[in-house]
Amino acid sequence: MDILQLIVSGLANGCVYGLIALGFVLIYKATEAVNFAQGDFMMLGAFITLGFTNADHMDLPFWLSVILAIGIMGILGYLLDMIVLRRMFGQSQVAVVILTIALGFVIRFIAGLIWGHEPQSLESPLSGLELRFGGLVLGMDEVWVIIVTVALTALLYVFFARTKLGIGMQASSQNQLAAYYMGIPVKRIHSMIWALSGVVAAIAGILFASKGSIDPTAGLLGIKAFAAAVIGGFGSLPGALLGGIIVGLVEPFAARYMPAGYSQIFPYLILVVMLVVRPHGILSQIQTKKV
Amino acid sequence: MTNEHNQPLLKIDNLESYYGPIMAIRGVSLEVNEGQIVTVLGANGAGKTTLLKTISGVMDPEKGTVALSGEFIQGLAPDKVVQKGIVHVPEGREIFPILTVEDNLKMGAYTRSDKAGVAADMELVYDYFPILKERRSQEAGTLSGGQQQMLAIGRGLMAKPRIMLLDEPSLGLSPLLVKEIFSIIRRLNREQNVTMMLVEQNAKVALDVAHYGYVMELGRIVMSGEAAKLRESKDIQEFYLGAQQDTQRGQRRWKQRKTWR
Ligand SMILES: Nc1ncnc2c1ncn2[C@@H]1O[C@H](COP(=O)(O)OP(=O)(O)OP(=O)(O)O)[C@@H](O)[C@H]1O
Ligand SMILES: [Mg+2]
Numbered sequence: 433m434d435i436l437q438l439i440v441s442g443l444a445n446g447c448v449y450g451l452i453a454l455g456f457v458l459i460y461k462a463t464e465a466v467n468f469a470q471g472d473f474m475m476l477g478a479f480i481t482l483g484f485t486n487a488d489h490m491d492l493p494f495w496l497s498v499i500l501a502i503g504i505m506g507i508l509g510y511l512l513d514m515i516v517l518r519r520m521f522g523q524s525q526v527a528v529v530i531l532t533i534a535l536g537f538v539i540r541f542i543a544g545l546i547w548g549h550e551p552q553s554l555e556s557p558l559s560g561l562e563l564r565f566g567g568l569v570l571g572m573d574e575v576w577v578i579i580v581t582v583a584l585t586a587l588l589y590v591f592f593a594r595t596k597l598g599i600g601m602q603a604s605s606q607n608q609l610a611a612y613y614m615g616i617p618v619k620r621i622h623s624m625i626w627a628l629s630g631v632v633a634a635i636a637g638i639l640f641a642s643k644g645s646i647d648p649t650a651g652l653l654g655i656k657a658f659a660a661a662v663i664g665g666f667g668s669l670p671g672a673l674l675g676g677i678i679v680g681l682v683e684p685f686a687a688r689y690m691p692a693g694y695s696q697i698f699p700y701l702i703l704v705v706m707l708v709v710r711p712h713g714i715l716s717q718i719q720t721k722k723v
Numbered sequence: 724m725t726n727e728h729n730q731p732l733l734k735i736d737n738l739e740s741y742y743g744p745i746m747a748i749r750g751v752s753l754e755v756n757e758g759q760i761v762t763v764l765g766a767n768g769a770g771k772t773t774l775l776k777t778i779s780g781v782m783d784p785e786k787g788t789v790a791l792s793g794e795f796i797q798g799l800a801p802d803k804v805v806q807k808g809i810v811h812v813p814e815g816r817e818i819f820p821i822l823t824v825e826d827n828l829k830m831g832a833y834t835r836s837d838k839a840g841v842a843a844d845m846e847l848v849y850d851y852f853p854i855l856k857e858r859r860s861q862e863a864g865t866l867s868g869g870q871q872q873m874l875a876i877g878r879g880l881m882a883k884p885r886i887m888l889l890d891e892p893s894l895g896l897s898p899l900l901v902k903e904i905f906s907i908i909r910r911l912n913r914e915q916n917v918t919m920m921l922v923e924q925n926a927k928v929a930l931d932v933a934h935y936g937y938v939m940e941l942g943r944i945v946m947s948g949e950a951a952k953l954r955e956s957k958d959i960q961e962f963y964l965g966a967q968q969d970t971q972r973g974q975r976r977w978k979q980r981k982t983w984r
Contacts, residue, residue, distance in 0.1 A: 599822065
């Protein structure tokens with residue numbers, strides 16, 4: 433029973449890592465850059481929701497706040513690409529990476545200014561509820577995280593495999609030049625991918641903040657999600673989720689059975705082993721990419 | 724072979740394009756009439772690909788004009804150019820390697836919203852290239868070179884273009900496959916009335932299907948004429964058609980001579 437609870441809470445954490453990792457991979461596949469502010473996007477999405485709905489802030493209805501926050505993060509992602517990154521087109525990806533690192537600092541600073549540096553938790557209708565099966569007690573918030581992640585994954589799968597826009601996104605990341613030749617609006621598609629990664633980050637943030645507390649430095653767990661993305665094979669969306677879940681599952685067990693302080697190392701330990709044994713990650717796609 | 728207004732479908736005037744400081748095409752003018760296949764011949768580095776890129780909007784010209792049925796389109800973004808009715812089938816296929824064959828074809832129709840028309844054109848492409856129908860759920864990167872070329876042409880057709888720009892469809896294919904692909908190109912032109920601008924190094928096959936031809940050298944048009952006339956021309960025979968029984972070697976010799984210049 434104990435083990436089951438560990439598994440569920442590990443899975444829930446892993447889902448959040450996985451969703452952030454998904455954001456990394458989305459951006460990487462489309463633009464070959466790594467968005468190191470992805471974790472901070474997650475934190476920002478959480479704080480925007482919290483700012484709308486918590487009683488000591490604006491006290492709006494929870495679901496309205498969720499929709500607003502997701503919309504705002506999507507628009508922010510879109511504008512970031514359209515206004516800033518598109519101008520850097522043609523410069524080396526290192527410049528973009530450095531820009532996102534700086535952006536992370538800015539987001540942390542602004543979040544601290546607006547919402548303060550104290551940990552706060554998101555007041556969601558789910559927090560505190562429990563699910564009981566015989567002797568097994570599961571937090572509703574954790575179960576919910578898993579359900580939402582599964583649903584979002586299914587939705588994204590259908591989007592990328594079936595819709596014209598989704599296939600167009602894949603096409604422009606596989607062969608950007610050919611996408612231009614076919615009249616696919618590659619630049620607009622890039623912006624939409626940034627929007628999508630903003631949306632996914634917001635959802636991850638809402639899930640994260642509804643099962644614990646959040647403060648402006650919470651985005652730093654993006655590093656763990658980055659490790660998860662690498663473990664899963666940096667070019668693969670299912671791999672990112674899988675990597676996140678592996679990291680999430682390993683953590684609570686390491687914390688339980690290892691001397692204190694060692695558990696934090698585990699995600700990175702897996703990362704190192706992974707890079708040595710299977711450098712392309714678990715679910716890598718072998719492809720030659722042309723830009 | 725002109726349309727009712729006596730206006731060419733595609734008219735290029737004095738076009739110049741640069742890669743940084745390098746001037747790759749130097750004042751090219753040419754015309755393509757509706758329903759025709761017009762070929763542009765030239766050795767490596769002559770500027771053929773650059774010319775097509777400039778027409779399709781992937782590169783912007785420094786000078787000159789591109790007119791489609793009299794409307795100037797130079798400098799437009801590539802997606803706008805496709806919407807106007809020009810599709811570019813690039814050199815070296817450039818398919819989407821880990822999309823299925825069918826999804827590759829769908830991407831050719833990205834700028835279109837007439838679902839029924841797109842479905843009909845998909846059937847048309849499968850009619851002309853039955854192998855693509857057979858392989859439609861296979862990843863395109865696993866197709867053979869010849870099949871990928873067919874896919875690239877089929878994907879271009881899916882845009883329902885008014886004119887198709889074909890960049891060296893014979894590149895890297897066996898003589899037998901070249902023959903097969905060019906007979907399909909000819910059929911598409913005759914049966915579907917697809918207008919084409921065909922860039923080639925393989926002058927023999929190109930002049931066999933084309934109505935009219937231009938020869939490009941170092942970024943300039945140096946010769947032009949009816950395809951039948953060009954076939955007879957001494958220079959073309961010497962440089963491109965070489966010793967008839969040994970085309971490949973003749974071509975290689977020609978390239979070497981040009982690069983030494
Ligand atoms: N990306 C580029 N940057 C700089 N110069 C280029 C670039 N692409 C082509 N060039 C130059 O422009 C000139 C024309 O090249 P282009 O590719 O148009 O020739 P081509 O006629 O298509 O040759 P091929 O038959 O080998 O495909 C060449 O001198 C080439 O070196
Ligand atoms: Mg070329």
